[in-house]
Amino acid sequence: MAKDIYDIISRKYPIYITRDIHVAKKWAKAQVRGSQRCGVLACSSAQRLRPEGIYVSKDIDVKNWFLAASNDLRSSNMMEVVASEFKVQGLEIDWAVVCWDADLRRSKNGKEWDYYSFRGSKWNKRRKVEQQRYLVNSYRVLLTRARQGMIIFVPKGVDCEEDITRNRGYYDAIYQYLLSCGIKEL
Numbered sequence: 001m002a003k004d005i006y007d008i009i010s011r012k013y014p015i016y017i018t019r020d021i022h023v024a025k026k027w028a029k030a031q032v033r034g035s036q037r038c039g040v041l042a043c044s045s046a047q048r049l050r051p052e053g054i055y056v057s058k059d060i061d062v063k064n065w066f067l068a069a070s071n072d073l074r075s076s077n078m079m080e081v082v083a084s085e086f087k088v089q090g091l092e093i094d095w096a097v098v099c100w101d102a103d104l105r106r107s108k109n110g111k112e113w114d115y116y117s118f119r120g121s122k123w124n125k126r127r128k129v130e131q132q133r134y135l136v137n138s139y140r141v142l143l144t145r146a147r148q149g150m151i152i153f154v155p156k157g158v159d160c161e162e163d164i165t166r167n168r169g170y171y172d173a174i175y176q177y178l179l180s181c182g183i184k185e186l
Contacts, residue, residue: 002180002181002182003180003181003182004182005182006181006182006183007182010182010184013148013149014148014149014150015149015150015151015152015183015184016150016151016152016183016184016185016186017151017152017153017154017175017178017179017183017184017185017186018151018152018153018154018185018186019153019154019155019156019171019175020153021052021053021054021097021099021153021155023186024097024151024152024153024186025040025079025097027151027186028079028095028096028097028150028151029077029079031094031095031148031149032070032077032094032095036094036095036148037066037076037077037093037094037095038076038077038079038093038094038095038096038097039065039076039077039079039083039093039095039096039097040054040076040079040081040082040083040096040097040099041082041083041084041085041088041096041097041098041099041142041145042054042056042082042083042084042098042099042101042142043056043084043085043099043101043103043104043135043138043139043142044056044058044084044085044086044138045101045103045117045118045135045138046099046100046101046103047101047103047118048101048102048118048155048165048166049099049101049155051155051163051166052099052153052155054082054099055082056082056084057081057082057084058084058086060081060082060083060087061074061081062083062087062091065081065083065087066091066093076093079097082099084138085137085138085139085141085142088141088142088145089141091145092145092146092147093145093146093147094146094147094148095146095148095149095150096142096145096146096149096150096151097150097151097153098142098143098145098146098150098151098152098153099152099153100139100152100153100154100174101155102116102123102157102165102166102167102170102171102174103115103116103117103118103123103135104116104135104136104139104174105170105171105173105174106173106174106176106177110173110177113136115131115132115135115136117131117135118165121165122164122165123165151186152178152183154171154174154175154178155171156168156171157169157170157171157172
C-alpha cells in the first residue's frame with residue numbers, strides 16, 4: 001500500500017533516500033531554481049548525527065535561515081545550519097534534506113517503532129506515551145516542510161565495537177523500512 005501511494009506521489013513530488021549526506025545536499029541544491037529555498041532539517045533530539053557533521057542547534061537565526069541571500073552562510077541554501085522542528089513548524093522550504101537519527105528507530109521485531117532520547121552517553125527509551133507521540137510529531141513536522149520534494153538522509157552508523165550509540169543496526173533497520181515503503185535510493 002505504501003509503495004502504491006509513493007508511486008503516485010513521486011510523479012509530482014520527488015522523495016528519495018540516501019546514506020550519504022553529501023549526496024543529499026548536492027541533490028537538494030541542484031533542484032533549486034530562482035528564489036527557491038533548500039535546507040537541512042533534523043529532529044531536536046537527533047544527537048548522534050554529529051559525527052556526520054550535522055549539529056542540531058537550539059539557537060538559529062530563523063529569519064536569516066529562511067530569507068538571507070543564497071550565498072549568506074546563515075541561509076538555509078548554504079546547508080550549513082540545521083533547523084529543527086521547533087524552528088520550521090508552520091514554515092516551509094522548497095527542497096528539504098531530512099536527517100533521520102536513531103531516536104526514532106524500528107523495533108527488534110521490525111514491526112513497530114521504538115522511541116529514544118539521548119542523555120549523557122547513551123540512548124534511553126521513551127516510555128511515556130506522550131513522549132513517544134511528541135517524537136513522532138517531531139518527525140511528522142520535518143517530513144512535511146518541503147513544498148517541492150525531499151531527500152531523507154539515514155546515516156550508515158558504525159560497528160558496535162566502535163560506538164554503541166551509532167550502532168549500524170539501528171540505522172540499517174530504518175533505511176530498510178523506508179525502502180520497503182517504496183522510497184527510491186539516490
